[in-house]
Amino acid sequence: MVSIEDLKKIFLLQKLSDKDLEQILPITRLHEFKEEEVVFKEGDKADTFYMLKRGKVLLEVDISELISISLGAVKTGFSFGWSALMPDSVYTSHAICSEPCEVIAVSGEEFLTFLGKDHTVGYHVMEGVARIIRDRLERRTSQFLMVMKKHPDIQRFL
Numbered sequence: 001m002v003s004i005e006d007l008k009k010i011f012l013l014q015k016l017s018d019k020d021l022e023q024i025l026p027i028t029r030l031h032e033f034k035e036e037e038v039v040f041k042e043g044d045k046a047d048t049f050y051m052l053k054r055g056k057v058l059l060e061v062d063i064s065e066l067i068s069i070s071l072g073a074v075k076t077g078f079s080f081g082w083s084a085l086m087p088d089s090v091y092t093s094h095a096i097c098s099e100p101c102e103v104i105a106v107s108g109e110e111f112l113t114f115l116g117k118d119h120t121v122g123y124h125v126m127e128g129v130a131r132i133i134r135d136r137l138e139r140r141t142s143q144f145l146m147v148m149k150k151h152p153d154i155q156r157f158l
Helices: 004-008 018-027 108-117 119-150
Strands: 028-033 038-040 048-054 056-062 068-075 094-097 101-107
Touching: 004 018, 018 028, 018 101, 018 108, 048 056, 048 108, 056 101, 068 119, 101 108, 108 119
Parallel strands: none
Antiparallel strands: 028 101, 038 094, 048 101, 056 068, 056 094
16 A cells, blocks of 8 residues: 555655645555566556656666667656656556565556646646656767767767
């Protein structure tokens, strides 16, 4: 069972009042995952938004049948599966537990309905989602540039 105290520990929800968190509680579910268990796969319909109560989740993509690349790790208190907050989206990576995890799940549709009822709450949450997207974009841009700098055809121009 999810508590208000659990929700207070989620970075994305830290600006919300206890009253706001109480309204979110009924639409949350707590799931437990074992090490190496898949929360979702790349290409699955993005219908659930996740907040990590305990554990660590890796975000990975397959670049071939034999090779997967880790795009990043989600630590306790952070969120993933934000594609569920965009209508008609799919997940853009796999989410795999690297250790036993407790995950707070909420239907993307229900969460968006809740956020639409109170625009101040919606603003604070979506501001946090924008930060997640910005951080991931910066990280991936940095990773891309690092790989490009090591490419033999580009190194001769450096």
